Amino acid sequence: MIRIEQYNSGEKLPTLLPGIFFHSEQFFHILESSPGIKPMMLVAYEGNEEKGHLLVMFKHDFRIIPPGIYHWCNIYSEGVYAEGNNDRNEIFSKFIDHLLKTLDIKNLFIEVRYIADTRRTYRTFSKYNFVPRHDIRIYNSLHSRKPEERLSRAYHAHIRRAKARGVTFRQINDSKEIEKGIKMLKKYYASKIERYFAPTELLTKMLTQSKEESPNTRMFAVYNKDGRMIGCSICLYSEGRAYLLYNCGLRKSYPLLYPGIISVWAAIKDAHNRGCDHFEFAVSGTPLKKRIGFKNFLLNFGGKQTSTLRWYRFRWNWINKILRKIYV
Numbered sequence: 658m659i660r661i662e663q664y665n666s667g668e669k670l671p672t673l674l675p676g677i678f679f680h681s682e683q684f685f686h687i688l689e690s691s692p693g694i695k696p697m698m699l700v701a702y703e704g705n706e707e708k709g710h711l712l713v714m715f716k717h718d719f720r721i722i723p724p725g726i727y728h729w730c731n732i733y734s735e736g737v738y739a740e741g742n743n744d745r746n747e748i749f750s751k752f753i754d755h756l757l758k759t760l761d762i763k764n765l766f767i768e769v770r771y772i773a774d775t776r777r778t779y780r781t782f783s784k785y786n787f788v789p790r791h792d793i794r795i796y797n798s799l800h801s802r803k804p805e806e807r808l809s810r811a812y813h814a815h816i817r818r819a820k821a822r823g824v825t826f827r828q829i830n831d832s833k834e835i836e837k838g839i840k841m842l843k844k845y846y847a848s849k850i851e852r853y854f855a856p857t858e859l860l861t862k863m864l865t866q867s868k869e870e871s872p873n874t875r876m877f878a879v880y881n882k883d884g885r886m887i888g889c890s891i892c893l894y895s896e897g898r899a900y901l902l903y904n905c906g907l908r909k910s911y912p913l914l915y916p917g918i919i920s921v922w923a924a925i926k927d928a929h930n931r932g933c934d935h936f937e938f939a940v941s942g943t944p945l946k947k948r949i950g951f952k953n954f955l956l957n958f959g960g961k962q963t964s965t966l967r968w969y970r971f972r973w974n975w976i977n978k979i980l981r982k983i984y985v
C-alpha cells in the first residue's frame with residue numbers, strides 16, 4: 658500500500674533517493690531560504706521503503722500587466738523513482754491527487770513541464786483536468802560531434818569576429834562579479850513580461866556555494882577588450898545534462914561583438930568540456946513555439962527540436978473543462 662508523506666521543512670526532510678537536481682534535497686534547502694518561493698516535498702512510501710519523491714515549488718511574484726501579486730505552482734519533470742519501480746504511474750497520480758487536496762485557494766494555476774515521456778503521465782493529467790499546451794524542447798547533443806561542428810556558418814563567423822575584436826569569456830566565481838552578472842540578467846528580464854526571473858537571493862546562493870556543496874550551477878561572463886562585462890549566462894548541471902537557465906548580452910550597445918551569442922557559446926563549450934551528453938535550452942518563459950525569433954536563435958547553435966507538452970491546471974475547474982475541449 659503506497660502512502661504519501663508531505664514535508665514543508667528542510668529540518669524534517671529525510672534522506673531521499675538520488676536523482677535529478679530539480680528534485681534533490683539540496684535544491685529543497687536552497688529554495689527554502691529564498692524569498693518568493695516555498696518548496697514542498699512529497700515522498701511515496703511502501704512500508705518504510707521510499708518508492709519515489711516529487712518536489713513542488715510554490716511561487717509568488719508581482720506582475721505589472723495586470724497589476725497584482727500572483728501565486729502559482731511549478732513542477733519540473735515527473736520526479737524521482739526507485740530503480741525497477743513498476744508503479745511509478747500510480748505513484749505520480751497519488752502525488753498529483755495529494756497536491757490538489759492540499760493546494761491553497763490563492764494559487765492561480767499549476768504548471769508541469771519537462772515531462773520526459775508524456776505517454777506515462779497522460780492518463781493522470783486527463784483524470785485531473787490538466788490542459789495541455791504544445792511546445793518544443795531544443796537541445797544539443799554533445800557526445801557524438803564537437804560543438805563547433807554543429808554551429809551554423811553565420812554563428813561560426815560571428816564568434817570568430819568577436820574573438821578577433823578582443824572578446825573573451827570565462828566562468829566566474831568572484832562574488833562581486835556574480836552580483837554584477839545577476840544585475841545584468843535581472844535588468845534584461847525585467848523588460849520581458851512573459852518570462853519569469855528567479856529571485857536574486859536564490860541565484861546568488863546557487864552560484865556562491867562551494868563546489869563541494871553546490872557543483873551544479875555555474876555563471877559565465879563575456880568581456881570586451883577593455884574588460885567590461887557585456888554578457889553572461891547561468892547553466893545548471895544534473896545527471897549528465899546541462900541546462901541553460903538564463904542568458905543575456907548588451908547587443909544594442911555592442912552589436913559587432915555578438916555578446917548574446919558568445920554568452921550561450923561559453924556555456925555550451927563548458928558543458929562539452931565537462932563531458933555532458935546533452936545541452937538543453939531550459940530558458941524560462943512562455944512556450945518557445947510562440948517565440949519564433951528566439952527559437953531560431955537557439956537552433957543556430959546546432960540544436961535539435963522535439964515536440965513536447967506543458968500541462969496547466971487552473972484554480973477554477975470549469976475553466977479547465979472549457980480549455981480541454983479546445984486543446985485536447
